[in-house]
Amino acid sequence: MQRWDRIEAFVEVVRLGTFVAAARELSVSPSHVSRLVAQLEQQLGTALLYRTTRQIHLTDAGTLYYRQCRQLFDGFREAEAAIGDLQERPQGRLALTSATTFGERYIAPLVNDFQLAHPQLEVRMHFSNRRVDIIDEGFDVAIRMGRLEDSSLVARRLCERREYVVGAPAYFAHISQPHALAELSHHRCLIGSRDHWRFAVEGVRREVRVQGRWRANSGPALLDAALKGLGLAQLPDYYVEEHLASGALISVLDAYRHADAAVWAVFPRHRQRSPKLHLFLEHLVSRLPSSLPRPQQDGAPQGAVSPGSEAGLT
Missing domain, CATH: 1.10.10.10 (Winged helix-like DNA-binding domain superfamily/Winged helix DNA-binding domain)
Structure with missing residues (x-):
């Protein structure tokens, strides 16, 4: 031994x-x-x-x-999971990864609730904005954002997510609001983890490269810069909706907002029959906050998708 x-x-x-x-x-x-x-x-x-x-x-x-x-x-681990199948209750370790801010704000509390209901589980959470190889790094499931390409992984749509281009009233006091994508070249753009923003033009996905003198790989830092009038930012709904409602931020270019910003759970195909994973995904779908709209249809995992296609800074 x-x-x-x-x-x-x-x-x-x-x-x-x-x-x-x-x-x-x-x-x-x-x-x-x-x-x-x-x-x-x-x-x-x-x-x-x-x-x-x-x-x-x-x-x-x-x-x-x-x-x-x-x-x-x-x-x-698969042998342990098979025993769990026989017992019809989650067993062993549940290891998941998610983008940092979304994971800390929404996923971690739901995982904690799940372990309260299933204390026999060993839970491992990993939050990172880097691209994680869930198979090589030993994760059962990853929470991903945005458009997913074909791969050997399976995905389940958890909920919708929207992205906004926003600026503060103080910023627009000095420059007019943009009404076309071409006008972004005349604006100070706050750049997060990517220097291209995603839009839809007549139903077709389009990426626009933006430029600016401010850059950070932090969502909260990006939000703070936008609130202080330093420029325009493209951020997910869970960062900005409170500030849009209060008037602290103004949304622009809404006609070009792209529609492929959903939240997904992706996992290896051999995990598909795991009761532990099935129960956990049902738990997520049923308890995600109302600020993130529930999916229109609930059902089996939807097709093969990419392990590394988070949409922007999350």
């Missing part, structure tokens, strides 16, 4: 990126994890990792060994 402990330590170090994170996941000390990996390398007679002061890298042998061992541990 010692070898399995060593293999598990190695897999978690690679999956999470550091010995400290792996130790936290395994509820042991970092020195114990380091010792287990060193013992595994000694058993195999080859180095698996290059260690530096700040990060680790896989050797060629380590890459091959991780790929094979990861499949074994995924198989173990």
Whole structure:
């Protein structure tokens, strides 16, 4: 059994990126994890990792060994899920990833409620605006925004989401409101995680590259800049609707608002029959706030979609 402990330590170090994170996941000390990996390398007679002061890298042998061992541990998790199927109750770990602000504001409270109802579950939440490979990084489900392309993943539409181009009255006191997309070139645009904004022109999706002297990869920072009159911003509804209602922000170019900004749950095809995932998705659909409109139709996962197509800064 010692070898399995060593293999598990190695897999978690690679999956999470550091010995400290792996130790936290395994509820042991970092020195114990380091010792287990060193013992595994000694058993195999080859180095698996290059260690530096700040990060680790896989050797060629380590890459091959991780790929094979990861499949074994995924198989173990699927076996646990099969037991859960027999018991008709969620079992094991529920690991999900979501864009940061949306995840913190909407998803985390719903996950916490779900665990209260199913305390036997182990929950892992990861919030990041980077593109996450949910299969390689061991997630059961990802919450994604916007248009989804074809891939091997399955998607379920959770709710609608709208994006607005907004500016403060103080900003429009010095420049007239734009009424056509071409007029954006005359405006100071506040740039988030992408430098192109998405619109619909006569039902056809169009992306317009924007320019400005302000940039940040933070939704709250982008909102604050817009409220203070620094320029125009394109932001999702859950950032701006309160400020639109109060008059602190003004929405422009509404005729060009694109319609493919829904919120989706995407997951590997082999998770489709998991009672744990099915119950969790039903929980999300039934409890998402009314400020995010419920989907018109509720049903089975809808087609194959991309693992990496979040729409803008969320």
